[in-house]
Amino acid sequence: MNALDYLMKYVRTGTSEGDRPFLREIFIAPNQFTQLCAIEPGGMRVLVGNKGIGKSAVVEWIDKVAKSKGLPCLLLRPDNITSKETPTSTDIGSLKRFYYEVLLRTVGSQIGSQLKGMLTGDAAKLHNEARQQGLAEDDFIQKSLELISAISLPVAKINGLQLAKELAGTNSPDSLIRAVKSELLSSGKVFYLLIDDTDQLAAPDQPAHLNRIWALLLAVRRLTGECSAVRAIVTLRSSVWTRLTSESLGQRDQTDHMRGLVIPLLADDALMKSIVRKRLETAAKDAGQPRVDPYTVFFNGTTMTLPTSDERRSWDSFISKSARERPRDAIQLIRNMIDAAKQGKASLIGSKEAGVAMMVYSSERVDDVVNEFSLDCNNIREIINTFADFDFESDFEKLRRHLLTVPSIASIQIRGAQLRPDVDDDAVTILRLLHETGFLNPRVVDSSKPRGFRHILFHEDSNFVKLANWNFMQGARWEVHPAFRSYLIGIKQAQLAKRAPAKKMGGTNS
Numbered sequence: 001m002n003a004l005d006y007l008m009k010y011v012r013t014g015t016s017e018g019d020r021p022f023l024r025e026i027f028i029a030p031n032q033f034t035q036l037c038a039i040e041p042g043g044m045r046v047l048v049g050n051k052g053i054g055k056s057a058v059v060e061w062i063d064k065v066a067k068s069k070g071l072p073c074l075l076l077r078p079d080n081i082t083s084k085e086t087p088t089s090t091d092i093g094s095l096k097r098f099y100y101e102v103l104l105r106t107v108g109s110q111i112g113s114q115l116k117g118m119l120t121g122d123a124a125k126l127h128n129e130a131r132q133q134g135l136a137e138d139d140f141i142q143k144s145l146e147l148i149s150a151i152s153l154p155v156a157k158i159n160g161l162q163l164a165k166e167l168a169g170t171n172s173p174d175s176l177i178r179a180v181k182s183e184l185l186s187s188g189k190v191f192y193l194l195i196d197d198t199d200q201l202a203a204p205d206q207p208a209h210l211n212r213i214w215a216l217l218l219a220v221r222r223l224t225g226e227c228s229a230v231r232a233i234v235t236l237r238s239s240v241w242t243r244l245t246s247e248s249l250g251q252r253d254q255t256d257h258m259r260g261l262v263i264p265l266l267a268d269d270a271l272m273k274s275i276v277r278k279r280l281e282t283a284a285k286d287a288g289q290p291r292v293d294p295y296t297v298f299f300n301g302t303t304m305t306l307p308t309s310d311e312r313r314s315w316d317s318f319i320s321k322s323a324r325e326r327p328r329d330a331i332q333l334i335r336n337m338i339d340a341a342k343q344g345k346a347s348l349i350g351s352k353e354a355g356v357a358m359m360v361y362s363s364e365r366v367d368d369v370v371n372e373f374s375l376d377c378n379n380i381r382e383i384i385n386t387f388a389d390f391d392f393e394s395d396f397e398k399l400r401r402h403l404l405t406v407p408s409i410a411s412i413q414i415r416g417a418q419l420r421p422d423v424d425d426d427a428v429t430i431l432r433l434l435h436e437t438g439f440l441n442p443r444v445v446d447s448s449k450p451r452g453f454r455h456i457l458f459h460e461d462s463n464f465v466k467l468a469n470w471n472f473m474q475g476a477r478w479e480v481h482p483a484f485r486s487y488l489i490g491i492k493q494a495q496l497a498k499r500a501p502a503k504k505m506g507g508t509n510s
Contacts, residue, residue, distance in 0.1 A: 002347055003297050004338045006287040010279040011338070014331030016056035025282050027061050028275045029171045030054065032263050037062065037167055038179030041188045042228035044220055046258060047235045049265030050438075050459075051372055052328030055235040058265070059194040062233070065166045066192050071158065072118060072151050073192035074110050078200040081106050087212065092254070095215030096222070101137065103219050104130075104144040107193070111151060123150040145227050152189035152229035160185045170278065189229035195220065199240040210244055214254055221257070238264075238459070239372055242436070264459055267327055272320040275327045276334070300350035307355040308392070308485045318354065322361070324438050324483050325457065329365065336361045355486075362486035369437045377414045377433060384439060387480060388491035396474045399440075403427035425467065432465040439484055442476035455479070 010026060012018055019026065036045055036058070049055050059075060066073035083102045087095055108130045112119065119127050130143040164177040184190060201216055202209035217234060224230045236244075241262070245255045267275075280294035289297050295315050296302075303312045313321070323330035336357035337349045346353055370381050377383070386406055391398075404427045406412070407419040414433055419426040434440040436458045442465075446454040456464050456476070465473065480488065 001287075003284075003287050003289075004341055004347070004349070007280070007283040007298050008335065008338050009286070010283050011331045011334045014052070014328040014335075016060050019057060020060065022282070023057070023061060023064065024169075026275075026278050027057065027169045028271065028278055029061075029167070029169055030058065030265060030267065030271060032265055033058070033167070033171070034176045034179045036233065036263055037176065038183040039231035039233070040183045041186060042224045042230070043183075044224045044230075044232035044234065044261055046217065046241075046262045047233055047265055048238050048241045048262055049235075050238050050324075050326055051368070052326040053265050053267055054327050055265055056196050057327075059196050059233060059235060061169070062167065062192065063194055065163070069159070069163050069166060071153055071163070071190060071192065072111075072115055073194065074107060074114055075194045075196065076106060076110060077195070077197050080110060081195075081201065081216070087215075090211055092211055092214060092218070095211055096218045099212070099215045100219040100222055101141070103216070103223060104141060108144055108147060111147065115151065118151050123147065126150050148191055148227050149189065149229055152191040154189050155185040155187065158185055158190060184231065190231060191227075191229045193220070193223075193230050193232040195232070195234045198234050199237050213240070213244060217258060218254065237372075239376070239436070242462075266459060267325045269320050272323055272325070272327060272330055273316045276316065276319055276330050279331070279334075298349060300346075300348040304354050305351040306482075307351075307358040308482070308489065322358070322482050324365065324481060329361075329483065332364070333357065333361050336364075358486040359490055362484055362488075363490065365483045366487050369439065373433070373437055377412065379410050379412045380433070380437070382410055383412070383430060383434070384484070384488075385491055387439075387484075388488045388495060390480075392480045392485055392488075393443075394478055396476060396478060399431070399478045400424070400427055403430050406430055428465060428467055431473075435465045436462070438481055440478055440480060442473065443479055444472075444476050453477075 010022065016023075036047060039045060047055055047058065063073050063075040081099075081102060083098075083105075085098075087098045089095060089098070108127065112127060112131070126143060126147040130140065130147045132143075160180045161177060164180045165173045167173075167180075168176050195216075198213060198216060202212040213236075220232050220234055224232050277294065280298065281290075284290060284292065284294040284297045287297060299315050303314055304318055305312055306318065319330050319333055322333055337353050339360075340353040340356040341347070341349050344353060344356070366381065366384060369384070373380050383406055386402070386409060390402055404422050404424070406421075407423075407426060407430075408421040412419045412430075414429050417426075417429065419429060431440065435442075438458065441455045441457060443453050443455050445452065458464075463469065
């Protein structure tokens with residue numbers, strides 16, 4: 001095995017399923033981890049983040065640590081939350097009642113499969129009673145709540161110091177220790193309920209289905225209110241949360257009940273670099289080189305040349321800047337570079353391998369955007385392709401002129417609204433979606449930053465792109481994210497290749 005073979009183990013997928021065998025060795029807690037774990041009695045959190053940012057890894061880590069410390073914890077996904085019946089009503093009250101009962105039945109069933117070792121004495125008796133068929137609804141709910149309370153662990157029996165240290169992983173546990181003691185273990189009992197991939201409960205392109213997601217969120221909120229031992233964490237994709245709060249059949253008022261419980265999961269440069277370095281260090285240790293800079297084990301030189309320019313960058317900067325603030329992207333970029341090195345029979349990754357890998361990686365990122373946002377705009381790929389003839393950086397007026405022409409390429413709708421060419425409102429609607437996807441970002445002057453500017457990402461200011469903010473949009477420079485540039489270069493080259501034969505034929509005929 002050469003060095004890259006050892007590294008491939010830790011970057012093959014970047015998914016929570018693929019990372020599960022070595023999660024304990026490579027987990028890096030995000031900055032939001034303390035406020036996420038230290039939930040007050042009867043509290044819940046809604047963990048919102050982009051696809052690939054690590055929501056599943058976070059809840060899997062909490063589940064793993066909690067169970068290792070003897071703390072009752074259930075990790076559920078939509079395929080667990082099933083019922084023989086399908087909800088037929090669309091009103092939020094009926095759906096909430098439906099999903100509350102389904103949730104209780106699911107929790108009872110999963111206690112029997114995931115936590116059966118804890119079913120002793122009264123808890124075992126209550127489990128059997130709660131699973132009996134034919135119980136009246138009120139009796140069933142009461143038995144289920146008693147079961148959850150019985151299996152919950154009194155805070156007096158939990159070693160908060162050890163729990164916080166385990167949860168913190170390789171991070172400093174100090175703030176987590178304080179939060180766990182003052183919030184999680186402030187009183188009563190504890191039972192962690194983790195629900196991942198909640199958006200898969202319904203079809204987010206159908207407004208009526210969005211109410212199913214709302215109903216589950218409200219059912220969890222009701223459960224935490226009726227059984228204070230339950231500390232719930234529900235994960236949700238950012239794009240689905242945006243739909244829930246803007247389109248869900250008049251349920252926007254529910255946002256007020258949930259907004260204070262939402263935690264946006266973010267990955268800044270420092271976290272991204274830490275996540276990548278931890279995997280490299282672990283792979284370097286496996287390769288028998290534990291006490292060196294791990295980048296020297298797998299990469300050729302300390303710097304590389306960017307695939308779309310002559311600029312030199314450190315490897316960690318290149319990887320993090322290409323990754324769209326999503327750890328999974330960074331991991332999959334490294335996998336693409338290993339594939340390129342193996343195809344070229346190179347023992348280390350160099351600039352050439354990075355350039356080859358970026359063509360594949362960049363195309364995959366466009367595929368990701370299409371998969372994630374096609375429900376919002378089924379022409380999103382065609383819109384992106386129009387930028388093959390556009391500069392990677394431009395002023396607002398040039399960008400505006402380009403966007404005014406985009407609706408003429410096809411019949412384009414964004415979230416149900418038909419777009420028209422040469423209309424500023426619709427040009428801004430396109431720009432807002434491209435900002436939300438991360439394809440385009442405004443760059444503004446900021447003297448406090450090392451390079452004198454900063455980019456405004458959608459999660460930092462989701463209202464930056466709107467007509468009322470016209471002057472600020474005008475004052476910004478607009479950049480195509482580096483993750484998409486190699487794809488656009490490939491589209492441009494393909495377009496030129498198609499035109500070349502036609503020009504040759506025209507010359508012959510003349």
